Amino acid sequence: MTATPPRTAEPRPAPVAAPPDAATRARRSSWRRAWPAVVLVAVLLVVWQVYVDVSGIKPQLLPSPLRVLEQGWAHRDQLWANTVPTLQVTLVGFGASLAVAWALAIAADFVPWIRRALTPLLVASQTVPIIAIAPLMIIWFGFGMLPKVLVIALVTFFPVAVGLIEGFAATDKAATDLLRSMGASRWDQFRYVRLPGALPRFFTALRIGITYAVTGAVFAEYVGATAGLGIYMSIQKNAFRTDLVLAAVGVTAVLSVALFGLTYVVERLVIPWSRRG
Amino acid sequence: MAELVHVRLDDVRKGFPGTGPVLDGVSLEVAPGEFVAVVGPSGCGKSTLFTVLGGLEPPDSGRVLVDGRDATGATAPFAYMPQQDLLFPWRTVLDNTALGLEVAGVSRAEARKRAGELFEPFGLAGFERSRPGELSGGMRQRAALLRTVVLDRPVLLLDEPFGALDSLTRADMQAWLDGVRATFDRSIVMITHDLREAVYLADRVLVLGPRPTRVIAEVVVDLPRPRVPDVVTTPAFTALEERVHHALRSAMRGPVTRAQRAGGSGLGR
Numbered sequence: 001m002t003a004t005p006p007r008t009a010e011p012r013p014a015p016v017a018a019p020p021d022a023a024t025r026a027r028r029s030s031w032r033r034a035w036p037a038v039v040l041v042a043v044l045l046v047v048w049q050v051y052v053d054v055s056g057i058k059p060q061l062l063p064s065p066l067r068v069l070e071q072g073w074a075h076r077d078q079l080w081a082n083t084v085p086t087l088q089v090t091l092v093g094f095g096a097s098l099a100v101a102w103a104l105a106i107a108a109d110f111v112p113w114i115r116r117a118l119t120p121l122l123v124a125s126q127t128v129p130i131i132a133i134a135p136l137m138i139i140w141f142g143f144g145m146l147p148k149v150l151v152i153a154l155v156t157f158f159p160v161a162v163g164l165i166e167g168f169a170a171t172d173k174a175a176t177d178l179l180r181s182m183g184a185s186r187w188d189q190f191r192y193v194r195l196p197g198a199l200p201r202f203f204t205a206l207r208i209g210i211t212y213a214v215t216g217a218v219f220a221e222y223v224g225a226t227a228g229l230g231i232y233m234s235i236q237k238n239a240f241r242t243d244l245v246l247a248a249v250g251v252t253a254v255l256s257v258a259l260f261g262l263t264y265v266v267e268r269l270v271i272p273w274s275r276r277g
Numbered sequence: 278m279a280e281l282v283h284v285r286l287d288d289v290r291k292g293f294p295g296t297g298p299v300l301d302g303v304s305l306e307v308a309p310g311e312f313v314a315v316v317g318p319s320g321c322g323k324s325t326l327f328t329v330l331g332g333l334e335p336p337d338s339g340r341v342l343v344d345g346r347d348a349t350g351a352t353a354p355f356a357y358m359p360q361q362d363l364l365f366p367w368r369t370v371l372d373n374t375a376l377g378l379e380v381a382g383v384s385r386a387e388a389r390k391r392a393g394e395l396f397e398p399f400g401l402a403g404f405e406r407s408r409p410g411e412l413s414g415g416m417r418q419r420a421a422l423l424r425t426v427v428l429d430r431p432v433l434l435l436d437e438p439f440g441a442l443d444s445l446t447r448a449d450m451q452a453w454l455d456g457v458r459a460t461f462d463r464s465i466v467m468i469t470h471d472l473r474e475a476v477y478l479a480d481r482v483l484v485l486g487p488r489p490t491r492v493i494a495e496v497v498v499d500l501p502r503p504r505v506p507d508v509v510t511t512p513a514f515t516a517l518e519e520r521v522h523h524a525l526r527s528a529m530r531g532p533v534t535r536a537q538r539a540g541g542s543g544l545g546r
Contacts, residue, residue: 172361172363174359174360174361174363175363175365177328177333177357177359178357178359178363179380180333180352181331181332181333181352181355181356181357182352182376182377182380182381182428183352183353183380183381184380188380192365192376192379192380193365196365196367197365197367199367271367273366273367273408274366274367
């Protein structure tokens, strides 16, 4: 090239690379965001503890948080042995749900009549009272993994599938036109624009889904299982061990929060370009 | 480099359910290597004209001819630059500019090499690995134009390429586009709202009437090339700009006048 068009004098923007102390600052800012929640939880626990100590209420009725912690620790082997199957069933159920949601959402994106057929079904799947369906699942499929996987799939499938279908459909018409003008096939449009464009929405749906998944697993186990946090809670309740029920609730909460946090890690790895406030 | 072609639009009509007719028999020609600017009242159907010309929407009637052959619905002769820059945040600037070549089946490495060679002349050198969000408005438009030019198609369709820029950056970009045009010999059709931009850049300005639209006036810009920024203050330039302006004004008055002539209340269509 011989003739070079004139370049406009535009100053280069300041380097955007993160300064070395970015990690420290990120930690500090996340603490600034988190402290009100932490303080609130601490205050509630203290009020609860003081109330139990002062009122002299029977521990079978309402155990103090310290007692829950102490008894939970004493029964940690049992709790752990029941956490593993719950985690397992959650991951298998949610994994199955994700796989089906992706397959159907992609099919719905390519074939309009599939989309029209699916949408009412997706909405209907959310109106099914899980409290009525879960026991039926046990009757139909026994005490194994299958009924629990199905319950989890039923409660998590909707948010994920809808998030994906809407994410694909939210693609800018102008972006589709641009790709078509380049000569892109429908599949090219999907992989270059529709799919990456839908990922931020998918991760939002994933976060909703994963918390439903843990709750769904515990609920399905509560109705009938050989092991798991749900059936553990049910057994301890019948033995009036409210402290151990609450200890199991605490474990469930920690599990949910950990899985929830994990989705952020995965999101940052998969779509580092998506910035959130 | 792509062979230059002759483009003709022959009595093109297009309407949409709900909005009614938009293009009401648009005919125009673009000579090989010619720069044609299209101006018209807001919402008159300029963008619709581009979607038909670029093969994205079929016309209800009429044809697009390239070198005399029917090319209605064909996207291959045209490189289209939409109003928004549409640089995708999940791709680096280099990968964004190489997208069209990748879609065309060029290997990723080759596509990046070809796009990368244009970063220097497009004033984007050093920003290959940046994300689009890190670029200024002017640089984003240059990247979008690079993505269009690198496709190596004979006709560029630019839909208000500088509409979103501030006036200083816009003046810079206009001077720069004139330079690009001298280097990369293509036919260019550009939609714009800016009459001065139209006269400054084009060989010919087409004025569209209100919707449903057709070409109602043509102003040939016989100013010498290359155009220097000072040209805008010359009497010849202002006379041309005034002619375009006048054609556009009478275009906008058009339907009211017709209604008045028909003895209507002057409320328009």
